[in-house]
Amino acid sequence: xxxxxxxxxxxxxxxxxxxxxxxxxxxxxxxxxxxxxxxxxxxxxxxxxxxxxxxxxxxxxxxxxxxxxxxxxxxxxxxxxxxxxxxxxxxxxxxxxxxxxxxxxxxxxxxxxxxxxxxxxxxxxxxxxxxxxxxxxxxxxxxxxxxxxxxxxxxxxxxxxxxxxxxxxxxxxxxxxxxxxxxxxxxxxxxxxxxxxxxxxxxxxxxxxxxxxxxxxxxxxxxxxxxxxxxxxxxxxxxxxxxxxxxxxxxxxxxxxxxxxxxxxxxxxxxxxxxxxxxxxxxxxxxxxxxxxxxxxxxxxxxxxxxxxxxxxxxxxxxxxxxxxxxxxxxxxxxxxxxxxxxxxxxxxxxxxxxxxxxxxxxxxxxxxxxxxxxxxxxxxxxxxxxxxxxxxxxxxxxxxxxxxxxxx
Numbered sequence: 522x523x524x525x526x527x528x529x530x531x532x533x534x535x536x537x538x539x540x541x542x543x544x545x546x547x548x549x550x551x552x553x554x555x556x557x558x559x560x561x562x563x564x565x566x567x568x569x570x571x572x573x574x575x576x577x578x579x580x581x582x583x584x585x586x587x588x589x590x591x592x593x594x595x596x597x598x599x600x601x602x603x604x605x606x607x608x609x610x611x612x613x614x615x616x617x618x619x620x621x622x623x624x625x626x627x628x629x630x631x632x633x634x635x636x637x638x639x640x641x642x643x644x645x646x647x648x649x650x651x652x653x654x655x656x657x658x659x660x661x662x663x664x665x666x667x668x669x670x671x672x673x674x675x676x677x678x679x680x681x682x683x684x685x686x687x688x689x690x691x692x693x694x695x696x697x698x699x700x701x702x703x704x705x706x707x708x709x710x711x712x713x714x715x716x717x718x719x720x721x722x723x724x725x726x727x728x729x730x731x732x733x734x735x736x737x738x739x740x741x742x743x744x745x746x747x748x749x750x751x752x753x754x755x756x757x758x759x760x761x762x763x764x765x766x767x768x769x770x771x772x773x774x775x776x777x778x779x780x781x782x783x784x785x786x787x788x789x790x791x792x793x794x795x796x797x798x799x800x801x802x803x804x805x806x807x808x809x810x811x812x813x814x815x816x817x818x819x820x821x822x823x824x825x826x827x828x829x830x831x832x833x834x835x836x837x838x839x840x841x842x843x844x845x846x847x848x849x850x851x852x853x854x855x856x857x858x859x860x861x862x863x864x865x866x867x868x869x870x871x872x873x874x875x876x877x878x879x880x881x882x883x884x885x886x887x888x889x890x891x892x893x894x895x896x897x898x899x900x901x902x903x904x905x906x907x908x909x910x911x912x913x914x915x916x917x918x919x920x921x922x923x924x925x926x927x928x929x930x
Contacts, residue, residue, distance in 0.1 A: 524622050524916045529757040530909045535562055535603070535914040537610040546607035546903035552684035559602050560688075563617065563642050569854065570624040572640060578694035579660040579670065580644050580685055584620075586627060588637040588927065592713045594704040595637040596926040597886075598623050598919060601646035601657060601878060604703050608647075609905020611711045611912075615893070617642045617914045619709040622922050634927035636704050643878055650675045650684075652804075653735060653842040658878035663697040663883050667876065670696070676788070682780075687819060700885040703851060705926050708879045708890045709915045711907050715898030725871035725892035725916045730880040732846035733814050736805040736824060740765070744791060744799035756833025759789055759798040765825055769805065779874070780809040810846050810872065836852045847880045853889035853922070860921035866914055889922065891915055 542548040547697075549555040550815040557572045563582055567574050572584030574685060585595065586623055596786020620640035643661075650674045659665050665867050670692070673681045678736030682692035712718075742758035773782040788805035819840075826836045861868045871892060873880075881889040893915035896906040 524626060524913045524920065526909050526913050528625065529618060529622055529912055529916065532612055532621060533614065533909070533912075534567070536614045536618075540604075541686045542607055547604045547610055548606045548652040549602070549604040549797055550687050551603045552650070552690070554688075556603065556644075559689040562623070563602065564780040567620050567624065567640060570621065570628050572624055574693070576596075576690060577660070577698075578696040579657055579681070580690045580693055581657045581661065582642040582679040584624065584640040585901070586624065587633065588634045590635050590929070593636045594702050594910070596634075596705050596707070597703060597787075598638045598707045598709050598923055599641035599643065599708060601686040603645055603647050603649065604647050605647050605901050607903060608705045608901050609903060611895075611905050611907050612713065612900055613646060615711055615907065615912055617662040619910070622916050623679050627918050632924065632927075633837075638923060643858050646878055648842070650662065651681060652737065654668055655842065655876060655878060658881035660696040661698045662881050662882070665696065667696070670853055671814050698885075703757040703882075703886040705850075705887045705889065706879065706882045707853075707890070707919055707923060708877060709919050710877055710890065710892055711797075711900060711905070712871075712895045713875055713891040713898070713900035714895060716765055716925070717869075717892060717894040717900065718882055718896065722867045723868050723911065724861055724866055724868040724918055726861075726868055727849055727873050727879075727890040728854065728870050729810065729849065729891060730847045730873040730877060730883075731808045731810055731875065732803070732812050733806065733842070733844050733876045733882040734815055734819060734840060735842040735873075736807070736822065736923075737839045738762075738765070738803050738805060740801045740829075743797070744800050745797040745831055747795040747797060750797060755797055756799075756831070756896045758801045758834065759799050761829045761834045761836075762787070762801040762803060764802070765829055766803065768825050769822060772818055772825070773807075776809070776814050776818050776821075777812060778809065778811060780807075780814045782807050782818065782822070798873070808874065808876075812845055844876060844880055847883050849879065849883055849890055852888050853926075856922050856925055857889050857891060857918060858927070860918045863921060864914075864917055891918060893896045
């Protein structure tokens with residue numbers, strides 16, 4: 522049985538309503554009111570499909586269909602349900618909906634799996650509220666200890682445990698998952714690029730995922746009156762930051778082989794039109810398919826920052842996230858291709874230039890990741906769109922693969 526396109530569309534439309542910016546894209550920050558609305562909907566659908574629901578100490582949602590093999594590890598399917606500010610309706614939710622649809626198909630087809638099937642909806646993949654990103658999967662993999670989680674705060678100084686309690690979640694629950702309880706993890710994601718659409722292909726089977734790091738840079742200067750402080754007496758944090766930021770693209774270009782740097786967030790203090798800035802905090806996102814390039818660029822960025830330090834301007838650099846480039850499991854890639862062949866679904870091998878929860882979970886289990894087309898290659902914007910029949914084609918491939926993985930072996 523193939524997936525139900527009307528049901529998939531209903532899920533997309535419903536989740537898209539849970540946004541802090543109606544008609545201006547999806548803004549669903551972790552532990553927000555919109556998070557709670559989406560969370561309740563996801564759990565209601567899991568319940569309708571006969572799954573046993575639980576949430577962990579970060580608020581990741583799990584819906585489990587027990588298998589016939591007692592104590593056997595689960596095949597987990599899903600993605601994240603948070604968003605960037607003013608993002609689209611598909612980045613993350615498409616993968617969660619894939620999991621929900623697979624659970625519905627297991628129920629409708631009366632599939633009794635040997636190995637348990639679990640559907641997962643993860644939090645804070647984007648890092649839009651607490652920085653760093655991939656928080657839900659990093660917690661599951663054991664990369665975030667309780668003390669680390671307690672120290673994570675948003676721009677308003679609200680900690681993760683405080684924010685969780687505001688929407689009724691329990692931060693005292695266990696976060697790390699025993700890898701022995703996971704047989705495999707499958708994720709479907711929109712491509713966020715133009716290749717599949719341009720080549721008129723339905724599915725991209727991801728072979729490897731880019732390595733990435735994120736730095737948080739703080740430039741400290743000295744505040745002063747914009748009219749009475751002479752230019753040669755200033756310690757302007759924003760001027761120093763602007764000079765540094767302006768040099769970063771060239772560093773990536775010179776490094777080559779697809780290496781990229783991005784400054785996507787900055788804050789200026791005290792943020793007055795007639796006050797010389799005394800502090801600027803900005804992010805630096807560095808990505809490459811080769812770890813040597815990432816390490817090289819990090820060092821070069823630090824060298825540029827140090828070059829702008831003087832008596833009046835100082836800088837600190839903190840690494841908030843570091844993920845190595847990852848190659849995904851070859852056997853699961855083969856299963857995904859076999860499923861696509863059986864369905865007559867066109868596919869190609871791909872590399873992912875974006876980070877995904879799959880890259881974290883690949884450290885603790887066998888992982889498969891597929892892409893479906895993105896219209897005009899657009900993502901992280903309100904125009905982000907994937908046709909329902911294209912989502913359905915990807916879900917069908919994932920369903921057939923989940924069937925194989927949950928069978929007795």
